[in-house]
Amino acid sequence: MVRIGEAAQAAGMTSKALRFYEKFGLLPAAERTANGYRYYTGETINRLDFIRRGRAAGLALTQIREILILRDAGRAPCTHVRELLAGQLTGLDAQIAELVALRATVAEYHAVAAAADPDACDAGRICSYL
Amino acid sequence: MVRIGEAAQAAGMTSKALRFYEKFGLLPAAERTANGYRYYTGETINRLDFIRRGRAAGLALTQIREILILRDAGRAPCTHVRELLAGQLTGLDAQIAELVALRATVAEYHAVAAAADPDACDAGRICSYL
């Protein structure tokens, strides 16, 4: 029975984020007190913790939503989560490989630039290092 | 003296991108034929090639613009480029480290999920793997 600010703080989020999650479909429409304020129970707090862990694992909100929808439908999301994690690994590996390759390219340019004589700059080109 | 489409194709870009670069300040306002069509000379084509190389090195358009502004002002951008490349390397290393750490986290979750008995799913939690 906590208000939005307390719930947010407990989960290390902002009130804005909680309202956004509700609209996005990660949280059910919150219960309201007589004055219209949202209030949350332990169940929602658990949900917020789950969302935070999912985010920490690099899952997108849409993917977290898929998991929650499965669980809300009474079906164990285990298999789906396993697939998501596997896809996450593949994607991360691809991203890392891309960045490592880019880093090699940039490192090469930088090595050339660092070794070059600053006065030997070819005025006919925009920059000889690139 | 080529039209925008040909210039774009020569540089492996789209006409849309060239207009965008012009508005963004990477290209000077293009010369126009009597009917209002843009036309480009070898100088601009070189500039486009430079932009493409900069992009391939992971530089942002604002950074490429800085280099071009220096060169257009008659000053050799070498030192600035060297600094940009150094910053680029630092940023890439940070990004890679972050992704590698995330990958380790996800790999651990995935290993647990892959080893778990699908029927041993705790219905009281949203997902035991996360």
Place this chain on the structure above:
DNA sequence: TCTCGCCCTCCACTGTAGGGGAAAGCGTTC
């Protein structure tokens, strides 16, 4: 003359995960 392919400008939109701030209401306290 009709159509086809380019070209022009201008506006909106893409994806991600919210953030900023306005205008207004509620409850507590001084």
Place this chain on the structure above:
DNA sequence: GAACGCTTTCCCCTACAGTGGAGGGCGAGA
């Protein structure tokens, strides 16, 4: 009764590098 702090809804804005499409014009070939 006035000030505070928290809440509500609503709408716009952010970065990035363009892309998509509407509506209209230019020039060449059949």
